[in-house]
Amino acid sequence: MKTGLPQNAPAPGANPAYLAALEPVRRRFIETTEARILEIEALRLDVEAGRDAEAAARQIARIAHKISGVAATLGFAQVGALAAQVERLLDAGHSGGTAKDRWARAKPQVESLLDALEAVLDA
C-alpha cells in the first residue's frame, strides 16, 4: 500500500461520534462513488486511446480534486490521499509534460484510487 495508511482509515482526529454526525454526507459520498468509478474508467480509455487526452486527463484530475476535498473528513483517508496524488500527477501545472506523459506517471495511482473507491462501495 503506497500511502502506508490502513484501508479507509478515519481521518486523524476523527472519532466514531464525529463520523456518525456526518453519516448523511458519508452516505451521499458513497452513493456517488459508483458513478465516479465508471466515469474515471471511461476517461482512462479516452486518455489511453489518445481521444482528446488533455481534456480527459483534466477531467480525471477534476474528479480526483472533488474526492480529495471530502474523503478524509468522511473517514476515507486513504481514498483522499490517493485522490490528491492523482490530481497532482495529472495537473499540467504541477507535473508538466503531455497528457500521455502525465498519464504514464499517474496510472499506478489511478489504479490504486479505483481499487480504494471500490472498497468504499463495500463500506
Added chain:
Amino acid sequence: MASFRILAVDDDPIFLLLLEHVLRRIGYTDLRCVSSGDEALKIIRSGEQVFDCFLLDIEMPGMDGIELCRRIRAVPSHRRTPIVMITAMNSQHFIEAAFASGATDYITKPIDDIELKARIGMVARLVDERRRGNALEDQLHAQSGLPLAQISFDDPIPVADVGGVVEYLGLENYVLTLGRLKLFGHAAIAFKIVNASEIFLAADAVSYLDTLANVASVIVGTLKTQQFMMAYAGRGEFVCMTARASVVDPDDLKLEIAVRLGEYRKLYEELGVPLPVVRVGEPQAPGFFTRVTPLALLDRARASVRDVVARRELMTALEH
C-alpha cells in the same frame, strides 16, 4: 451567538453538504450555498440577503474563487466583509493571489471542525466588533450629529481602492502562510505619518480616510515594484511586505514620498488639514539563521519606523 450569515461557494455539492453539517456542529446554522461564482454575484448584487462572511472555493470551473473574491470586494457594501478562501492542500500556491485579491483568511480541504471553528470564530469576532462599533456610531450620530463614519485613531482601518493595499488582518494572515524559506525572501518595511494625530484631530472621518488613501497611493507609487502587499496598521502606520530583492533605500523613499505629497499641498490647505509628513523605517528581513516569527517581522518594521521618528524628534529638540 448573534446571527451570522454565511454564503459558501463551491462547485462540489458533496463538499457543500459536508460544510453545512460541520458548520452546524460548531454552531453556525445560517448558511446559503451556491455552486458558482456567477450565481454568488447575482445573489450578492441583488441585495436580497445580507451576508456576514463568504467562504469561497479557489478552484472552480468558470470564474475561480480568486476572481470572485476580487469582484465581491468591488461591491461597496462588501469591502470589509470577511472572505475566507477554501483551498486544497495541493494548491497552496494560489494563496498569495487570493490575499492580493482581498481575502481575509483561508482554510484547507479536507476540512476539520477544529480548524474551521478557529477560523470562522476569528471572523465572527471581527464581525461582532464591527457591529458594536456601528451601533455606537449610530448612537453618537443620533445624539450629537457627529460625523457618521466613526473611526478610531488606533484601529487598522481598511484603505479602499488602492491596488495592493489590503486589510491588516489579511496581511497578517498572508505572512503567516509564508514558510521560513519563503519568509526569507521577503522584507517588511513600515511607513509612518508623523503628524497623523494632528490630521486625525483636524479632519472629519471622511477626510481622514481620504488622507490615508492618498498617502497609501503615494507610497505605492514610490515602491517601483508590483510585488508587494501593504496594509494600514493604525496610528498613522502602514506596513508593506515586499520581495527582499526589490527593497529601495528608505531615505530615497522618504524624499520621493515628500515630493509627491507636496503636489497635494494646496488641496490639503483648502481642506484645512495638515499636509501628511511620512517617515520610512529600516527594511526588516529575517536572517537565515535567526528565527523570527512572521508577525514579529511586521512588529519589528513598525518598531523601526517609530525609532526613526523618535530619533528625528530628539535631533530637532537638540538643535533647538
